[in-house]
Amino acid sequence: MQGVEGYLLKFEQLADNPSSVDDPIALIQDFKNLCFTAIPKNDLGLCASLLFQGEHNLLKFLKKTIPIQDKAFIKTREALLLFIAELIKQMDKRISDYALDIKDCCFSVFRREQSNTVKIATFKPMTKIIELQLAILDAQTLNIREMAEIYIQQFTCAKKDSQTVKSSILQMLGTFAEYFPEVMADKVKHLMSVQLESLQQQFKSNKPDLQIIAGSIKGLCSLLVNFGSEFQTDHRNSQNMYQYICLSLELPSHIQRYEIPKSGHRFLALHAHLLKEYLTEDSEKMYARITNHCKPSTNPNLRKL
Numbered sequence: 001m002q003g004v005e006g007y008l009l010k011f012e013q014l015a016d017n018p019s020s021v022d023d024p025i026a027l028i029q030d031f032k033n034l035c036f037t038a039i040p041k042n043d044l045g046l047c048a049s050l051l052f053q054g055e056h057n058l059l060k061f062l063k064k065t066i067p068i069q070d071k072a073f074i075k076t077r078e079a080l081l082l083f084i085a086e087l088i089k090q091m092d093k094r095i096s097d098y099a100l101d102i103k104d105c106c107f108s109v110f111r112r113e114q115s116n117t118v119k120i121a122t123f124k125p126m127t128k129i130i131e132l133q134l135a136i137l138d139a140q141t142l143n144i145r146e147m148a149e150i151y152i153q154q155f156t157c158a159k160k161d162s163q164t165v166k167s168s169i170l171q172m173l174g175t176f177a178e179y180f181p182e183v184m185a186d187k188v189k190h191l192m193s194v195q196l197e198s199l200q201q202q203f204k205s206n207k208p209d210l211q212i213i214a215g216s217i218k219g220l221c222s223l224l225v226n227f228g229s230e231f232q233t234d235h236r237n238s239q240n241m242y243q244y245i246c247l248s249l250e251l252p253s254h255i256q257r258y259e260i261p262k263s264g265h266r267f268l269a270l271h272a273h274l275l276k277e278y279l280t281e282d283s284e285k286m287y288a289r290i291t292n293h294c295k296p297s298t299n300p301n302l303r304k305l
Contacts, residue, residue, distance in 0.1 A: 003038070004047050005054075007031045012056040015064045024076040032083050036090075044087065045094045051087070052098040058084065059105040066112050074115045081106065085124035092132065099129045099137055107147060116162040123168050130179050139180040148176050148187060155194070167215030170195055174222030181226040188227045195220045196237065199244045210260055217248060217263035224271050231274055241267075242278040249289040261293060 010027060013020045021027050039047065051058050058080055065073050084102060088095050095102075106122040113119050129137070139145070154161065155169045173191055177184040184191075198216045202208040220241070224231055231237050248264030272279060279286060 003034055004050050005056075007034065008050060008054060008056040008058070011058065011061045015061050018068055018070065018073065024072045025079065028076050028079045028083070032079075035083075035087070041090055044091055048087075048091065048095065048098055052101055059101060062105055062109055063112075066109060069114055074118055077109070077113075077118045078115070078121045081109075081118065081121035082124060085121075085128050088125055088128040088132075093134060095129070095132070096134050096136060099132070099134060100141065102126075103129055103137075103142060111150070114160075116165050119161070119165050120168050123172050127172065127175055130175055133179065139183045142180075144176055144180045145183045148173060148184060152187065152190075163209050164211045164215070167198075167209075167212040167219075170198065170219035171215050171222070174219035177227060178222040178225045185227075188223065188230050191223060192220070192227075192231060192237070195223065196240060200240070203244060203247055213248065214259040214263045217244070217260070217267055221263065221267045221270060224274065228271065228274055238275055238278065242275045242282075245275070246282075246286070246289065249293070265290075265293075 007027070007030075010021065011031075014024060014027070035044065035047065062077055062080060065077060088099075088102070102125050106126050110119050110122040113122070130142075151169045151173055155166050158165075170191070173184075173187075174195075177188060177191065195216050198212060199220075202213045202216070231241075245264045245267055248260045251260055268275075
């Protein structure tokens with residue numbers, strides 16, 4: 001534990017005196033190596049109290065350094081948030097004692113941070129925490145309703161946020177609807193409309209943003225877990241969504257990113273019943289689209305789907 005305490009002290013010194021460390025990014029990389037390589041996985045739980053509730057904990061560092069907009073500090077905050085997300089994944093439900101503090105910190109950083117990359121990184125730990133479905137963290141404890149309203153306001157009004165940040169907001173709102181439908185029911189129609197409009201704009205664009213397309217499909221995929229019936233009230237939703245799914249599976253071969261076809265496959269796996277009319281009529285072409293991703297020349301990550 002002394003090694004962990006030593007790094008946390010360095011982070012505290014760095015927050016107080018930005019020039020105290022020559023390379024903050026190297027510091028976080030060394031810290032990650034310590035936690036994920038030198039410390040046995042089963043012992044990570046012993047470090048958690050130091051990491052999240054100790055005198056020099058990581059959450060304090062994240063909030064304290066927000067005013068520092070130096071590129072190295074921005075990358076350090078981003079890396080720390082991604083580290084926390086990976087730690088949550090490894091610790092699983094053993095993170096429960098610190099989950100609320102982590103969520104509160106991530107949301108606070110999102111609201112105060114100027115960097116788009118850091119804002120995007122705040123969603124990673126929060127999503128991991130929600131997916132754990134911890135019994136002690138219900139919608140009221142997590143303050144999901146207020147968070148959703150603030151995210152919607154941010155999506156609608158914030159002019160400085162990148163499109164990728166807005167896409168991440170849509171994904172987060174979809175996650176809220178999937179895991180806390182009772183507090184999201186009154187927002188579903190609006191969110192559904194925004195997601196579909198976002199997809200329409202991107203697929204019609206001469207330079208579509210691939211991350212936004214993938215994010216919108218992922219957001220809808222989560223949103224429809226509990227609200228498929230609302231989606232079916234307008235037949236145009238199914239018609240348009242089927243077109244978007246087909247397009248997501250037909251990306252040009254030179255595009256290496258596989259998040260879009262991955263999100264398209266996941267949508268079909270979970271919500272094919274919402275598109276059954278079009279899948280039936282277009283079954284041969286859809287079969288060809290799917291089998292095309294199984295060819296040896298296809299991106300290996302995509303073949304695994």
